[in-house]
Amino acid sequence: MENSKREDWNNPHPIRQENKKILAGILALIFPYFGIHKFILGYTQEGIIQIIISVVTCGVGSIIGFVEGIIYLTKSDEEFYQTYQVGKKGWF
Numbered sequence: 001m002e003n004s005k006r007e008d009w010n011n012p013h014p015i016r017q018e019n020k021k022i023l024a025g026i027l028a029l030i031f032p033y034f035g036i037h038k039f040i041l042g043y044t045q046e047g048i049i050q051i052i053i054s055v056v057t058c059g060v061g062s063i064i065g066f067v068e069g070i071i072y073l074t075k076s077d078e079e080f081y082q083t084y085q086v087g088k089k090g091w092f
Contacts (some may be wrong), residue, residue, distance in 0.1 A: 029085035032065025
């Protein structure tokens, strides 16, 4: 008798691209002054710069993070992935 169950554990699955658009966009809108969205995308240097700008300007510089959050959320998933995760565009 032949086994009718198919074993999927050893079959290759297509690689899914991890898109961090929603997480980065929401964090940029809620906590723009901390630069958390930069760290989520792997931009450590830009995240530290965002924190410094926010501290030096007493929070006024956090408008940069807020604007980036809006930009992130208005881009299509593919455009966001190609621009910020593949192309590694650090600012805007």
